[in-house]
Amino acid sequence: MTTPSSGAARAYSRKNGEKFLxxxxxxxxxxxxxxxxxxxxxxxxxADWLAAHVAGLGVDRVEVMETAGHPxxxxxxxxxxxxxxxxxxxxxxDVVPAALEDGWDSDPFxxxxxxxxxxxxxxxxxxxxxxVHVKALESYLKTAGxxxxxIKLLLEGEEEVSSPNLTPFIKAHLEMLRADVAVVSDSxxxxxxxxxxxxxxxxxxxxxxxxxxxxxDLHSGLWGGAVHNPALALAQIxxxxxxxxxxxxxxxxxxxxxxxxxxxxxxxxxxxxxxAQYKQSTGVPAVWGDAAYNIxxxxxxxxxxxxxxxxxxxxxxxxxxxxxxxxxAKISCRLVGNQxxxxxxxxxxxxxxxxxxxxxxxxxxxxxxxxxxxxTFDSPAMxxxxxxxxxxxxxxxxxxxxxxxxxxxxxxxxxLGIPVVLMGFGLDDDGLHSPNERYSLxxxxxxxxxxxxxxxxxxxxxxxxxR
Amino acid sequence: MTTPSSGAARAYSRKNGEKFLxxxxxxxxxxxxxxxxxxxxxxxxxADWLAAHVAGLGVDRVEVMETAGHPxxxxxxxxxxxxxxxxxxxxxxDVVPAALEDGWDSDPFxxxxxxxxxxxxxxxxxxxxxxVHVKALESYLKTAGxxxxxIKLLLEGEEEVSSPNLTPFIKAHLEMLRADVAVVSDSxxxxxxxxxxxxxxxxxxxxxxxxxxxxxDLHSGLWGGAVHNPALALAQIxxxxxxxxxxxxxxxxxxxxxxxxxxxxxxxxxxxxxxAQYKQSTGVPAVWGDAAYNIxxxxxxxxxxxxxxxxxxxxxxxxxxxxxxxxxAKISCRLVGNQxxxxxxxxxxxxxxxxxxxxxxxxxxxxxxxxxxxxTFDSPAMxxxxxxxxxxxxxxxxxxxxxxxxxxxxxxxxxLGIPVVLMGFGLDDDGLHSPNERYSLxxxxxxxxxxxxxxxxxxxxxxxxxR
Numbered sequence: 001m002t003t004p005s006s007g008a009a010r011a012y013s014r015k016n017g018e019k020f021l022x023x024x025x026x027x028x029x030x031x032x033x034x035x036x037x038x039x040x041x042x043x044x045x046x047a048d049w050l051a052a053h054v055a056g057l058g059v060d061r062v063e064v065m066e067t068a069g070h071p072x073x074x075x076x077x078x079x080x081x082x083x084x085x086x087x088x089x090x091x092x093x094d095v096v097p098a099a100l101e102d103g104w105d106s107d108p109f110x111x112x113x114x115x116x117x118x119x120x121x122x123x124x125x126x127x128x129x130x131x132v133h134v135k136a137l138e139s140y141l142k143t144a145g146x147x148x149x150x151i152k153l154l155l156e157g158e159e160e161v162s163s164p165n166l167t168p169f170i171k172a173h174l175e176m177l178r179a180d181v182a183v184v185s186d187s188x189x190x191x192x193x194x195x196x197x198x199x200x201x202x203x204x205x206x207x208x209x210x211x212x213x214x215x216x217d218l219h220s221g222l223w224g225g226a227v228h229n230p231a232l233a234l235a236q237i238x239x240x241x242x243x244x245x246x247x248x249x250x251x252x253x254x255x256x257x258x259x260x261x262x263x264x265x266x267x268x269x270x271x272x273x274x275x276a277q278y279k280q281s282t283g284v285p286a287v288w289g290d291a292a293y294n295i296x297x298x299x300x301x302x303x304x305x306x307x308x309x310x311x312x313x314x315x316x317x318x319x320x321x322x323x324x325x326x327x328x329a330k331i332s333c334r335l336v337g338n339q340x341x342x343x344x345x346x347x348x349x350x351x352x353x354x355x356x357x358x359x360x361x362x363x364x365x366x367x368x369x370x371x372x373x374x375x376t377f378d379s380p381a382m383x384x385x386x387x388x389x390x391x392x393x394x395x396x397x398x399x400x401x402x403x404x405x406x407x408x409x410x411x412x413x414x415x416l417g418i419p420v421v422l423m424g425f426g427l428d429d430d431g432l433h434s435p436n437e438r439y440s441l442x443x444x445x446x447x448x449x450x451x452x453x454x455x456x457x458x459x460x461x462x463x464x465x466x467r
Numbered sequence: 468m469t470t471p472s473s474g475a476a477r478a479y480s481r482k483n484g485e486k487f488l489x490x491x492x493x494x495x496x497x498x499x500x501x502x503x504x505x506x507x508x509x510x511x512x513x514a515d516w517l518a519a520h521v522a523g524l525g526v527d528r529v530e531v532m533e534t535a536g537h538p539x540x541x542x543x544x545x546x547x548x549x550x551x552x553x554x555x556x557x558x559x560x561d562v563v564p565a566a567l568e569d570g571w572d573s574d575p576f577x578x579x580x581x582x583x584x585x586x587x588x589x590x591x592x593x594x595x596x597x598x599v600h601v602k603a604l605e606s607y608l609k610t611a612g613x614x615x616x617x618i619k620l621l622l623e624g625e626e627e628v629s630s631p632n633l634t635p636f637i638k639a640h641l642e643m644l645r646a647d648v649a650v651v652s653d654s655x656x657x658x659x660x661x662x663x664x665x666x667x668x669x670x671x672x673x674x675x676x677x678x679x680x681x682x683x684d685l686h687s688g689l690w691g692g693a694v695h696n697p698a699l700a701l702a703q704i705x706x707x708x709x710x711x712x713x714x715x716x717x718x719x720x721x722x723x724x725x726x727x728x729x730x731x732x733x734x735x736x737x738x739x740x741x742x743a744q745y746k747q748s749t750g751v752p753a754v755w756g757d758a759a760y761n762i763x764x765x766x767x768x769x770x771x772x773x774x775x776x777x778x779x780x781x782x783x784x785x786x787x788x789x790x791x792x793x794x795x796a797k798i799s800c801r802l803v804g805n806q807x808x809x810x811x812x813x814x815x816x817x818x819x820x821x822x823x824x825x826x827x828x829x830x831x832x833x834x835x836x837x838x839x840x841x842x843t844f845d846s847p848a849m850x851x852x853x854x855x856x857x858x859x860x861x862x863x864x865x866x867x868x869x870x871x872x873x874x875x876x877x878x879x880x881x882x883l884g885i886p887v888v889l890m891g892f893g894l895d896d897d898g899l900h901s902p903n904e905r906y907s908l909x910x911x912x913x914x915x916x917x918x919x920x921x922x923x924x925x926x927x928x929x930x931x932x933x934r
Contacts, residue, residue, distance in 0.1 A: 034785075035783070035784055035785030035786070035787070036783065036784060036785070037784070096787055097781075097783060097787065102684075103683060103792075160785075160786075160787075161785050161786060162786060188689070202688060204788070206786045206788070213749075213751050214749040214750050214751050215749065215750025216570060216750070216898065216901045216902055216903075217569075217900065217901045217902070218749060218900075218901065219871065219899050219900045219901070220771065220773045220775065220799060220801065221669060221801055221869070221870045221871030221872055222655070222766065222870055222871055222895060222899075223748075223749055223766055223870075224766060224771045224773045224801060224870070225756055225757075225765035225766045225767075225769055225771040225801070225870070226745055226754050226755060226756045226762045226765045226766050227749055227751050227754075227755055227756075228751070228753075228755035229773050229774050231705075231774035231775075231776070231777045231796070232705060232706075232708075232709065232773075232774050234702070234777070235701070235702040235703075235705035235706050235774070235777075236702075236705075236706045236709075238698075238699060238702035238703075238706075239699075239702045239703045239705075239706035239707075240706075241699075242699065242703075278693055281690075282680075282681040282682065282685060282690055282694055283681050283682025283683070284680050284681050284694050284695070284826065284827075285680075285825060285826065285827065285828055286695075286825045286826045287693050287694075287826070288693060288694055288695035288826040289692055289693045289694075290692075295693045298692035298693045299689065299690055299691060299692045299693050300692075302692055304687070304691045304692040306687045306691045306696050306699075306788075306789075306790050307696050307698035307699050307702070307779070307780070307791070307794075308687065308698075308780050308781050308786070308787055308788060308789055308790075308791070309698070309779055309780035309781035309782045309787070309789075309791065310698045310701070310702075310777045310778060310779035310780065310782070310794060311777060311778060311779075311782035312774070312776055312777035312778075313774070313775050313776035313777065313797070314564075314775050314776035314797060315776045315777070315778035315795070315797070316502070316503065316564060317502060317503060317504070318501075318502030318503070318627075318628050318834070319502070319627075319628065319629060319673045319775070319797065319799065319834050319835050320502070320563055320564065320775055320776070320797070320900065321671070321673070321773075321775060321799055321872070321900065322773075322775055322776075322900050322901070323773050323775075324774070324775070324776065324777075327774075327777055328782070329698070330780070330781060330782070330786065330787070332687060332786065332788055334687065334688055334691060334692070358752060358753045359751065359752065359753045359754070359755040360751075360752065361752055367785070367786050368786050402688070403688045403689055403690075403691070403692070404686065404688025404689055405688055405788070428689060431683065432686050432689075433684065433685075433686045433787065433788065433789050434683045434684045434685065434686070434789070435683055435684070436683070
């Protein structure tokens with residue numbers, strides 16, 4: 001076996017940038033929307049494409065494995081032998097919905113490159129970022145014929161619907177997935193010069209609230225005035241979810257939140273955004289929220305409650321004079337350690353039901369939950385990642401808290417008993433989940449080189465190997 | 468000229484019930500949605516169909532006349548001569564949107580007859596009701612070859628978008644439209660045994676409110692917590708449009724409302740609904756509104772504010788964790804004499820803008836307005852209508868206030884200087900503007916006979932004729 005050289009692998013990755021891009025474009029063309037049953041065939045096609053692609057790299061095993069929902073693509077290359085550490089790379093190949101009419105400048109599933117960025121749904125979240133690790137592996141296998149460490153790929157198709165079947169999958173395949181460290185690239189940094197490794201993620205409780213009034217839409221002229229308009233009733237309930245100081249009014253909501261220590265707040269302050277930066281990035285006319293915390297704390301270290309969608313009655317062109325039969329809202333809370341998503345659901349449900357007037361019927365439904373996760377950043381695997389950025393990216397990373405949720409991260413850590421290193425190779429303003437989602441080709445290239453170096457760094461940590 | 472006989476005409480109408488039904492089905496198959504530009508061709512097709520159909524009855528003139536929007540179908544039969552009164556029949560051949568997935572049991576544009584009712588969008592509002600007058604005219608012309616009075620038909624295609632072009636049309640054709648009384652059948656009675664003639668209609672101010680926050684949908688995990696969620700901001704604004712006693716909180720809203728006199732309230736009390744009746748008709752769990760007024764007053768004689776639609780962010784299946792870029796609501800107020808729709812718009816706009824926080828941008832747009840109308844019910848034309856019901860329908864009518872709005876009624880009355888008789892041949896629970904809109908075939912038949920008798924009653928009021 002040739003000794004794997006990160007230098008040769010890095011050179012290969014640079015030489016093959018054009019090829020990698022065309023492969024990524026092929027992947028982005030598949031509308032693998034996991035939340036929409038109409039796209040189940042596309043999700044399957046994406047899994048098959050990935051499996052075929054990874055098979056072509058010369059791995060030991062690759063398989064599209066069934067779950068109760070969309071399949072998992074699993075692959076492994078174990079040629080480094082039992083004395084070397086094993087890395088489990090997690091990524092997801094599914095995406096959230098996108099349509100031209102949402103405000104995209106080009107078809108979200110017909111990728112285009114403009115000014116060094118590739119525009120498509122899934123470009124940064126997470127097809128581009130999972131592909132970084134596939135291409136790092138390829139760069140070793142196609143040069144040295146081997147990688148410095150053993151590698152397992154766990155690529156799922158249900159992250160955007162909160163991974164309902166991945167935890168059972170992991171539980172059913174603990175031996176197959178056994179590893180020394182997990183790597184997840186599904187997050188972002190503020191600018192290309194400020195790489196960041198996240199050591200925490202927020203959890204989630206996602207609910208749907210439906211308010212029902214009359215049995216069918218009513219003519220507002222014949223019946224309006226004596227019926228509690230369900231859209232109004234919903235608005236009245238939503239308005240009472242917050243206090244005047246923009247804190248969440250659900251009794252008990254903050255009870256389990258572990259207070260931020262002075263030391264943590266000092267570290268967070270280093271990556272805080274100014275009001276001007278936040279306004280520029282988002283386009284809001286003014287910053288909002290709980291004034292007791294700075295902006296970075298509000299968006300990454302504190303729990304939130306957001307209305308993700310509203311619907312009721314007539315929203316087409318022109319007037320329609322009805323009292324709608326019902327109104328609904330999607331509501332999600334981002335949670336932090338030590339909040340329990342199911343307890344938060346119970347609190348939300350109880351509060352909303354307590355606000356429901358007798359004039360309408362209110363139903364609260366749980367859509368999904370995810371546990372928050374928090375890791376120490378002085379572990380060897382985490383410090384090796386920091387060195388990989390210094391060499392592969394060209395800049396020292398900071399350790400940050402992530403405001404997002406990757407539901408399975410807490411499960412990978414607890415079920416497999418290993419640290420999870422969150423190497424985000426995206427940018428905060430890549431527009432994930434938004435129109436014109438994009439991924440910088442330079443980030444893509446630097447990510448591959450950082451991943452290549454990271455595998456080499458891990459190989460030099462034999463203490464990591466537990467078997 | 469044969470002397471027109473209402474007896475022969477009524478017999479003809481009964482004998483031809485099956486033919487009339489098939490013609491109505493043909494008319495209901497045309498999806499003449501005036502509010503949706505995609506259906507402009509269907510609206511035109513409906514106008515052409517009506518003109519061709521009326522031409523076949525033997526009228527003196529029939530024409531599809533252009534406006535700045537959808538056309539007017541105008542027809543006249545003036546064979547009764549100048550000594551006889553002239554009746555102007557107003558109706559509308561356009562409909563509001565309908566789709567199977569809104570909860571229809573059958574295609575809204577493929578009419579079906581079940582249990583003596585015809586189910587289709589527009590069945591009662593207003594294709595079925597306008598057709599009553601067309602068939603009454605046919606019944607005279609096909610038997611006696613003449614009607615007892617002169618008849619003009621003014622059939623418009625924009626009532627459901629508040630008739631933006633009809634007032635200019637009337638102003639431009641005052642001589643052509645000159646008449647002694649106008650008849651409008653676009654309303655309803657509580658049960659078939661309780662015919663009603665409306666002597667008032669509510670006006671309307673219809674607005675759209677849009678709340679904008681970030682420039683595009685944001686990932687709630689990356690940005691949520693420091694952005695004022697536009698869906699929440701909209702809910703907070705809507706919640707403040709009402710006081711705790713369910714009165715409208717817009718300052719000045721009630722200023723111009725003419726108070727109901729004790730005598731009027733006594734008359735209204737005769738047609739009041741019980742809470743049980745209202746709940747049964749609508750399916751609401753409890754009655755709502757301003758407790759200072761009874762149910763009939765709330766739904767017919769008092770002004771209202773209703774949210775007709777809400778939209779924001781994600782409303783499809785599954786979770787989507789965004790902070791929506793914007794949220795919107797359609798809001799309409801039903802107005803009573805002497806409220807001015809434009810003044811109400813100014814008050815609404817000022818109030819909503821005063822509630823807008825600096826963290827979002829709020830825009831209030833006027834969609835449409837309509838004047839309220841109020842007629843005295845002791846006029847000869849109104850009393851003749853009462854006699855027509857007694858003979859043609861088989862029951863004495865009550866005079867009621869209508870909660871709905873027919874925007875052009877106030878204009879017909881003021882521009883042509885004539886009373887408008889609102890002979891509603893529908894039922895309150897025909898489901899107009901709702902799924903499964905329907906029209907009772909017995910109501911259709913009785914309506915035609917009542918209209919036939921009404922023409923005869925009017926012929927006996929030569930004092931009505933002003934020329």
